[in-house]
Amino acid sequence: MTEGAGSAPIATTRSAVVFEAIRxxxxxxxxxxxxxxxxAKLVEKYDCSMGTLREALQRLAEIGLVESFAQQGFRVVRLSDEDLADLTEARIDIEVAALxxxxxxxxxxxxxxxxxSLHVLERTPRHDETSPDHLTEEWAVAHAAFHHALLSGCRNRRLLNVAAQFRDAAELYRRWSVPPSRDTARDPDEEHRAILKAAVDRDEELACRLLREHIEKAASHLE
Known part of the structure; x- marks a missing residue:
């Protein structure tokens, strides 16, 4: 049901639903x-008001998945090598701090x-049998869950929120990158195990170095 005028709490809740749907x-x-x-099309599709849609799109712009353009419109963020480099640098700064x-x-x-979370990740099929160059949706979900769990010991909510936003942006690049050939020079599973071991062993410097290298290698693979 489309929310009526003067129902700010309902509009805010509806905006969150629309935000998650578009994301x-x-x-x-x-x-x-x-x-x-x-x-016009999105208002009809999500059965919401213009204000609710604008609120959702503004939130998506804040986390870097949407950008505004001339005449106050919105579009999905565009991708570039330069932006990927900036994103990688920002991810390293934020995720290492959170770790x-x-x-x-x-x-x-x-x-x-x-x-x-690592146990689940390692037992989730990584590559699609029907399209071996592509990662499975299940693995992508498990991978995101592992990185979230790895950082979740951090008590700084703002750091965690920014880290999650940057991972969303990195996921967008992965989705739209040309599928690379499998990189036999690295083993992501072993990288995950090494990062986690260093973290639970409370070896701060080693854990942070390994996470930095992990993010850099993943970005190089996308390029």
């Missing part, structure tokens, strides 16, 4: 980078959650 379509590859987001906090502040529950 899922962008990350799922249903909306292409650079694609325009026409207000430092996690190593220092994380408790036994954090360790257990991180170990469990």
């Amino acid at each position: 899922a379509e962008i990350l799922g590859g249903l909306l292409k980078p650079g694609a325009r987001l026409p207000f 430092r906090h996690a190593v220092r502040e994380g408790d036994i529950a954090w360790e257990g959650a991180a170990v469990a």
